[in-house]
Amino acid sequence: MLSANMVALAYLVASVLIILALKGLASPESSRRGNTFGMVGLFIAVVVTLQLSSVQNYAWIFAAIAVGGLIGAVTAKKVPMTHMPQTVAFMHALVGLAAVFIAVSAFANPVGYGIADATGSLHVASRIELFLGTFIGAITFTASLIAFGKLHGSLSGSPVTFAGQHLINLLLGIVMITAGVMFCIEPSWTPFLIMLAIAMLLGVLLIIPIGGADMPVIVSMLNSYSGWAAAGIGFTLGNNMLIIAGALVGSSGAILSYIMCKAMNRSLFNVLLGGFGGDAPAAAAGGAREDRPFKSGAAEDAAFLLQNARSVVIVPGYGLAVARAQHALKEVVDILLKQGVQVKFAIHPVAGRMPGHMNVLLAEADVPYDIVHEMDEINPEFADTDVVLVIGANDVTNPSAKTDPTSPIYGMPILEVSKAAHVLVIKRSLSVGYAGLDNDLFYMDKTMMIFDDAKKACESLIQVLD
Amino acid sequence: MSDTLMSDAVGHAAQASQVADPFVMSFSVFILAIFIGYHVVWNVTPALHTPLMSVTNAISSIVIVGAIIAGGPLEMNLATVLGLIAVGLASVNIFGGFMVTQRMLAMFKKRS
Numbered sequence: 001m002l003s004a005n006m007v008a009l010a011y012l013v014a015s016v017l018i019i020l021a022l023k024g025l026a027s028p029e030s031s032r033r034g035n036t037f038g039m040v041g042l043f044i045a046v047v048v049t050l051q052l053s054s055v056q057n058y059a060w061i062f063a064a065i066a067v068g069g070l071i072g073a074v075t076a077k078k079v080p081m082t083h084m085p086q087t088v089a090f091m092h093a094l095v096g097l098a099a100v101f102i103a104v105s106a107f108a109n110p111v112g113y114g115i116a117d118a119t120g121s122l123h124v125a126s127r128i129e130l131f132l133g134t135f136i137g138a139i140t141f142t143a144s145l146i147a148f149g150k151l152h153g154s155l156s157g158s159p160v161t162f163a164g165q166h167l168i169n170l171l172l173g174i175v176m177i178t179a180g181v182m183f184c185i186e187p188s189w190t191p192f193l194i195m196l197a198i199a200m201l202l203g204v205l206l207i208i209p210i211g212g213a214d215m216p217v218i219v220s221m222l223n224s225y226s227g228w229a230a231a232g233i234g235f236t237l238g239n240n241m242l243i244i245a246g247a248l249v250g251s252s253g254a255i256l257s258y259i260m261c262k263a264m265n266r267s268l269f270n271v272l273l274g275g276f277g278g279d280a281p282a283a284a285a286g287g288a289r290e291d292r293p294f295k296s297g298a299a300e301d302a303a304f305l306l307q308n309a310r311s312v313v314i315v316p317g318y319g320l321a322v323a324r325a326q327h328a329l330k331e332v333v334d335i336l337l338k339q340g341v342q343v344k345f346a347i348h349p350v351a352g353r354m355p356g357h358m359n360v361l362l363a364e365a366d367v368p369y370d371i372v373h374e375m376d377e378i379n380p381e382f383a384d385t386d387v388v389l390v391i392g393a394n395d396v397t398n399p400s401a402k403t404d405p406t407s408p409i410y411g412m413p414i415l416e417v418s419k420a421a422h423v424l425v426i427k428r429s430l431s432v433g434y435a436g437l438d439n440d441l442f443y444m445d446k447t448m449m450i451f452d453d454a455k456k457a458c459e460s461l462i463q464v465l466d
Numbered sequence: 467m468s469d470t471l472m473s474d475a476v477g478h479a480a481q482a483s484q485v486a487d488p489f490v491m492s493f494s495v496f497i498l499a500i501f502i503g504y505h506v507v508w509n510v511t512p513a514l515h516t517p518l519m520s521v522t523n524a525i526s527s528i529v530i531v532g533a534i535i536a537g538g539p540l541e542m543n544l545a546t547v548l549g550l551i552a553v554g555l556a557s558v559n560i561f562g563g564f565m566v567t568q569r570m571l572a573m574f575k576k577r578s
Binding site: 018019021022023025026027028031032035038039042045046049050052054055056057060061064065066067068069070071072073075076077079081084087088091092094095097098099101102104105106108109112113125219220223226227229230231233234235236237238239240241242243244245246247248249250251252253255256259347349352354355356357359360363364366368369370371372374 | 487488489492495496497499500502503504506507508509510511512513514515516517518519520521522523524525526527528529530531532533534535536537538539540543544545546548549550551552553554555556557558559560561562563564565566567568569570571572573574575576577578
């Protein structure tokens with residue numbers, strides 16, 4: 001058995017390793033070593049905890065680790081990269097549920113946790129920590145389950161709104177906090193369970209009004225919550241390692257939410273209020289666009305433009321992943337590179353269904369990461385680009401975000417593809433994007449539309465180019 | 467430093483009422499860790515934001531420490547059983563989170 005000081009120092013080492021795991025993600029080269037640091041950190045944390053004198057139940061603990069670990073390992077090996085958003089959402093739910101179980105367990109056996117005073121009742125500070133840890137964990141759990149359902153398609157992605165929604169949430173919030181305060185004054189099961197039940201219900205109610213395409217923000221936010229829940233457990237146990245790890249994850253998720261909101265030019269409050277991305281605006285915008293002229297072409301025309309270009313920038317959107325066209329697109333890129341065309345990818349921050357999703361999908365298709373560029377990096381280059389190929393993206397290329405102050409997306413940062421000499425757009429129809437807006441880019445003189453499924457279009461391009 | 471020495475020192479300081487409440491110490495650590503998180507995470511390249519989320523999933527499953535303590539006693543009651551379930555849930559995330567992160571990071575290659 002290690003002394004209390006040795007345990008604390010070992011936890012410190014684990015904390016440092018966890019910080020290094022995040023630091024490694026500054027570049028792809030250092031990231032794999034960082035991930036190893038993280039694994040070693042968690043391993044040290046678990047081993048040191050297992051040798052504590054209060055931990056005796058080895059058979060059951062190892063069984064739980066083995067079963068959980070096996071499920072986790074198999075999932076990690078099998079999950080398709082397109083399913084990463086819902087996988088991450090599901091994992092947030094697990095952290096939330098684990099935090100709830102630990103909090104309930106701590107309340108049922110406060111002496112075992114060392115959070116009881118001489119008479120066996122809870123310290124006041126511990127009551128407050130348990131209250132916070134439980135409700136954050138419970139909201140994270142149910143909210144993440146709803147986010148999982150929306151991302152996986154088992155629930156409809158369209159927002160569920162009803163009259164008085166926000167008022168009901170507010171009232172529930174007040175009841176939950178009242179129950180929490182009662183628990184802090186006089187800890188007993190009734191207020192604890194009322195608080196727990198309402199927190200779970202609130203998790204559901206807070207997420208249902210939020211549309212499927214706003215999920216990148218929500219997944220990031222729940223990422224943050226799962227961190228705060230872990231920190232809450234850390235406060236209950238008086239364990240600095242849990243507090244450090246929880247705070248790191250909490251701030252990470254908060255920063256990602258901020259980045260996503262900024263990329264959509266919306267405030268977090270506006271996203272949380274929900275109701276955005278319903279069907280109504282799409283229908284309303286339908287009338288005006290019929291009579292505007294546009295140019296369309298076939299794969300041969302597109303291939304001709306691409307082959308004769310000096311530089312090509314490809315703008316992929318989520319439609320690319322839906323059509324499973326990444327691998328076919330990569331073949332197109334290979335052929336063009338072989339023919340001496342300079343090819344780059346331009347990624348908008350909200351190109352996928354979670355932060356950085358499109359980068360992973362391209363990496364999976366063996367696209368080297370050094371030709372994949374972020375929005376701020378590539379925007380100054382469009383003016384010198386011969387051909388831009390937009391594939392499965394829409395709103396993020398709409399020039400009215402820059403030029404038309406009356407547009408709902410005015411002010412949203414976009415990829416400035418309309419500055420290039422020629423624009424090719426592969427799209428199934430002229431239908432509107434998520435924001436329900438017509439895209440002026442499609443009607444420009446320099447734009448040629450190729451009406452096809454992304455994968456079929458790439459396959460025809462390969463045939464013509466070869 | 468041995469534990470007895472340490473507790474002696476703490477005892478003396480407490481007599482002089484100069485020791486902060488443990489909660490205040492934890493809170494200080496918490497705030498400082500948020501600052502570290504802020505600076506480290508802004509340095510993460512946007513291309514790796516998805517691996518960042520999956521690895522933070524594994525990291526927040528550090529709550530397994532609390533779960534092991536909860537499931538630690540030999541006597542099986544509500545508290546122990548809930549603790550053991552939490553150990554299982556956190557293990558799913560630790561193994562799943564790190565392994566899927568590793569799988570993603572292995573895909574990021576430079577042009578050959």
